Amino acid sequence: MLQSDLFTKTEKQAPGGEESKNAILLQRAGFVAKEMAGVYTFLPLGYLVLKRIENIIREEMLKLGALEIFMPSLTSETSWQKTKREKMDILFHLEGRDKARLVLNPTHEEVITPLMKKYISSYKDLPFSAFQFQNKFRNEPRAKSGLLRGREFIMKDLYSFHQNENGLEEFYEKAKQSYFNIFARVGLKEQTVLTFASGGAFSKYSHEFQVINEAGEDKIHLCKKCGIAINNEIIAEQKVCPECGSSILEVKKAVEVGNIFKLRKKFSESFDLRFKTAQGNDKLVEMGCYGIGLSRLMGVVVEEYSDAKGLVWPKTIAPFRAHLLCLGGEKVKVVANKLYHNLLYKNQEVLYDTREVSSGEKFAEADLIGLPYRFVLSEKTLEKDSVEIKERQSQQIKLIKINDLPKFLFEN
Amino acid sequence: MLQSDLFTKTEKQAPGGEESKNAILLQRAGFVAKEMAGVYTFLPLGYLVLKRIENIIREEMLKLGALEIFMPSLTSETSWQKTKREKMDILFHLEGRDKARLVLNPTHEEVITPLMKKYISSYKDLPFSAFQFQNKFRNEPRAKSGLLRGREFIMKDLYSFHQNENGLEEFYEKAKQSYFNIFARVGLKEQTVLTFASGGAFSKYSHEFQVINEAGEDKIHLCKKCGIAINNEIIAEQKVCPECGSSILEVKKAVEVGNIFKLRKKFSESFDLRFKTAQGNDKLVEMGCYGIGLSRLMGVVVEEYSDAKGLVWPKTIAPFRAHLLCLGGEKVKVVANKLYHNLLYKNQEVLYDTREVSSGEKFAEADLIGLPYRFVLSEKTLEKDSVEIKERQSQQIKLIKINDLPKFLFEN
Numbered sequence: 001m002l003q004s005d006l007f008t009k010t011e012k013q014a015p016g017g018e019e020s021k022n023a024i025l026l027q028r029a030g031f032v033a034k035e036m037a038g039v040y041t042f043l044p045l046g047y048l049v050l051k052r053i054e055n056i057i058r059e060e061m062l063k064l065g066a067l068e069i070f071m072p073s074l075t076s077e078t079s080w081q082k083t084k085r086e087k088m089d090i091l092f093h094l095e096g097r098d099k100a101r102l103v104l105n106p107t108h109e110e111v112i113t114p115l116m117k118k119y120i121s122s123y124k125d126l127p128f129s130a131f132q133f134q135n136k137f138r139n140e141p142r143a144k145s146g147l148l149r150g151r152e153f154i155m156k157d158l159y160s161f162h163q164n165e166n167g168l169e170e171f172y173e174k175a176k177q178s179y180f181n182i183f184a185r186v187g188l189k190e191q192t193v194l195t196f197a198s199g200g201a202f203s204k205y206s207h208e209f210q211v212i213n214e215a216g217e218d219k220i221h222l223c224k225k226c227g228i229a230i231n232n233e234i235i236a237e238q239k240v241c242p243e244c245g246s247s248i249l250e251v252k253k254a255v256e257v258g259n260i261f262k263l264r265k266k267f268s269e270s271f272d273l274r275f276k277t278a279q280g281n282d283k284l285v286e287m288g289c290y291g292i293g294l295s296r297l298m299g300v301v302v303e304e305y306s307d308a309k310g311l312v313w314p315k316t317i318a319p320f321r322a323h324l325l326c327l328g329g330e331k332v333k334v335v336a337n338k339l340y341h342n343l344l345y346k347n348q349e350v351l352y353d354t355r356e357v358s359s360g361e362k363f364a365e366a367d368l369i370g371l372p373y374r375f376v377l378s379e380k381t382l383e384k385d386s387v388e389i390k391e392r393q394s395q396q397i398k399l400i401k402i403n404d405l406p407k408f409l410f411e412n
Numbered sequence: 413m414l415q416s417d418l419f420t421k422t423e424k425q426a427p428g429g430e431e432s433k434n435a436i437l438l439q440r441a442g443f444v445a446k447e448m449a450g451v452y453t454f455l456p457l458g459y460l461v462l463k464r465i466e467n468i469i470r471e472e473m474l475k476l477g478a479l480e481i482f483m484p485s486l487t488s489e490t491s492w493q494k495t496k497r498e499k500m501d502i503l504f505h506l507e508g509r510d511k512a513r514l515v516l517n518p519t520h521e522e523v524i525t526p527l528m529k530k531y532i533s534s535y536k537d538l539p540f541s542a543f544q545f546q547n548k549f550r551n552e553p554r555a556k557s558g559l560l561r562g563r564e565f566i567m568k569d570l571y572s573f574h575q576n577e578n579g580l581e582e583f584y585e586k587a588k589q590s591y592f593n594i595f596a597r598v599g600l601k602e603q604t605v606l607t608f609a610s611g612g613a614f615s616k617y618s619h620e621f622q623v624i625n626e627a628g629e630d631k632i633h634l635c636k637k638c639g640i641a642i643n644n645e646i647i648a649e650q651k652v653c654p655e656c657g658s659s660i661l662e663v664k665k666a667v668e669v670g671n672i673f674k675l676r677k678k679f680s681e682s683f684d685l686r687f688k689t690a691q692g693n694d695k696l697v698e699m700g701c702y703g704i705g706l707s708r709l710m711g712v713v714v715e716e717y718s719d720a721k722g723l724v725w726p727k728t729i730a731p732f733r734a735h736l737l738c739l740g741g742e743k744v745k746v747v748a749n750k751l752y753h754n755l756l757y758k759n760q761e762v763l764y765d766t767r768e769v770s771s772g773e774k775f776a777e778a779d780l781i782g783l784p785y786r787f788v789l790s791e792k793t794l795e796k797d798s799v800e801i802k803e804r805q806s807q808q809i810k811l812i813k814i815n816d817l818p819k820f821l822f823e824n
Binding site for chain 2: 005006007008009033035036039040041042043044047050065067068069070071072073074075076092093094095096097100104111115116118119120125128130135137139140141151152154161
């Protein structure tokens with residue numbers, strides 16, 4: 001797209017009232033705008049990143065065989081009373097018509113479990129799983145970490161339903177692998193650590209996916225030997241690595257980017273979600289739930305990769321693969337326009353900067369926006385029928401023939 | 413997809429507590445499930461319809477040059493005080509931390525107008541437009557019309573920003589054409605009537621797109637001569653057709669599926685959204701807003717097309733183009749499976765029913781789900797190397813060679 005078509009502008013100064021790196025940079029680069037603490041608008045570039053993350057997650061969910069649905073944000077408080085969670089302090093409560101007490105859902109067990117009573121009656125109806133991308137609401141006491149801790153945020157939540165613990169266990173392991181795939185695909189393969197956390201009343205553990213980062217609000221104990229970790233919340237009971245038994249653990253700050261949980265019968269019991277076995281017995285359904293915060297994931301990528309000059313996007317979730325800068329007069333513009341349209345025609349959309357501002361400003365903005373490649377076309381490069389290519393995090397500049405650029409983008 | 417992979421089931425009986433045709437049929441066919449009055453979950457088939465509608469609308473918005481964004485549902489009540497709309501009776505109010513008074517947005521002028529103060533300062537920043545697909549919340553006094561009147565519902569809202577009235581006018585006309593395109597593409601070309609409605613304090617009229625239907629809660633006065641209409645709310649001031657002057661008007665019930673509105677300076681004044689003209693003068697930005705309720709549109713399509721047997725989907729928004737029924741033993745199944753995979757390979761996904769239920773039940777469910785084409789493969793059709801084809805609303809059945817089916821789907 002033409003950069004001049006973006007209504008957003010980049011800002012040289014950090015916005016007031018923000019402490020976190022992700023919120024400052026994403027606002028300076030025009031990816032998000034703050035509505036209030038923990039509540040952001042996603043602007044065109046930020047929305048594109050969000051959609052790329054969403055598509056990666058959707059592909060992995062569909063590979064798992066899960067079906068996509070869309071549940072509402074509003075629920076009756078009575079559903080939350082049934083699970084004894086109506087007093088959770090992060091719940092937003094509100095009143096509907098006729099004094100109806102409502103809740104804005106921070107998670108959807110209270111919606112999906114009673115819903116499935118309609119569709120589950122026999123063992124033949126199991127197993128299956130369903131997921132959604134949906135806004136969640138949490139009345140957080142503090143929300144100073146930008147996209148890392150939202151009061152309103154976009155989440156993918158997946159719920160699975162099984163006949164027995166074995167079925168749940170099998171799906172849970174597949175979901176765990178999906179989660180590793182997702183974090184790898186968004187660029188956080190090396191940084192994401194499987195972390196044992198509290199399993200609640202029904203399971204020994206749940207698993208979190210934690211990205212080790214100083215901006216994190218979680219504390220984890222990393223096993224130096226096998227690379228998994230223990231959440232600080234269970235370190236009193238779990239003093240050694242549950243994988244290898246090692247007691248050499250290192251305390252790290254981390255951000256939880258995903259959480260998978262064997263709910264077992266916790267919610268099916270609350271809502272009496274049962275099925276008839278092949279033998280004709282009544283049994284409670286075994287459930288699992290699996291969450292990823294999309295906007296938080298976006299914030300973590302910023303915390304991990306950005307540098308003093310600005311954002312740095314992994315290729316898989318960058319709003320565009322490359323930033324094409326046109327520096328120079330009419331002659332350069334004609335060639336740059338032709339190149340831009342040639343790339344569009346080949347389905348390789350780039351962000352194209354034709355604005356009448358100084359080269360220095362263009363370079364600084366390209367660094368701030370942080371697309372993986374910067375292409376510069378100037379009178380100097382034109383003399384050699386070439387474009388100058390630079391990767392965002394590299395100092396190295398190389399020339400490539402204009403005609404070879406589409407091929408370069410295909411291959412990189 | 414395999415019908416057996418759907419966790420939903422169709423129901424022979426209407427769900428309790430529903431009065432409206434769309435809610436009854438969509439629930440019986442497993443497209444939606446009711447959470448509470450005016451609040452629904454979209455199940456896999458319903459979600460697919462919603463996504464098809466969303467994609468049609470998105471294409472038309474992008475053709476207009478609008479950029480996609482995503483705004484939050486939570487806003488501070490103070491923004492609503494600035495526009496003097498904080499007392500609107502359909503607003504949901506809630507309390508955040510530190511007694512902060514919040515609102516769940518039923519529309520987003522109160523978010524986008526102050527947001528744009530950051531990006532609009534000069535005439536060079538104008539015009540532009542931005543849209544989103546987002547959940548809206550309205551604390552409706554009654555919500556008995558299924559998807560036609562939601563307390564929580566998905567909407568596309570578009571906002572445009574201009575230097576002057578002419579610019580607004582020009583964009584407004586293009587948006588109007590986009591809206592006609594959208595309604596035509598979702599299958600409501602003949603039924604949608606441009607309707608003059610109240611323009612508020614700043615404009616003479618706004619325009620609604622009304623679908624004439626007995627389920628509608630609006631009353632419009634249809635001009636027999638030129639086919640446009642007047643909303644009952646302005647008939648006292650506007651007694652003749654504003655297009656042709658005719659006074660032969662017919663009263664009809666209708667459902668508003670879209671609304672476009674020249675806001676003019678109403679909101680830019682509330683938030684002091686100004687720009688410098690080329691001459692250096694300060695001026696308020698001219699704005700327009702343009703809304704379509706996606707879930708309502710889905711409900712209207714059901715009201716318009718369904719019959720005694722069930723849903724009837726237009727090809728453009730059907731969850732699948734066709735329903736493939738396999739009737740018969742192993743021999744038929746082998747051929748049907750091969751056909752199904754051949755169609756998948758050719759990117760023509762159908763809903764494939766291989767379940768062990770009676771033919772009668774399969775036919776009844778196919779009618780209830782309402783996909784545009786029903787393909788039947790049985791021992792009888794197999795003798796002729798053929799598939800039986802029936803359109804949902806036709807009684808006519810014809811045979812087509814199995815090998816010609818992909819071509820048929822391409823061409824129909």
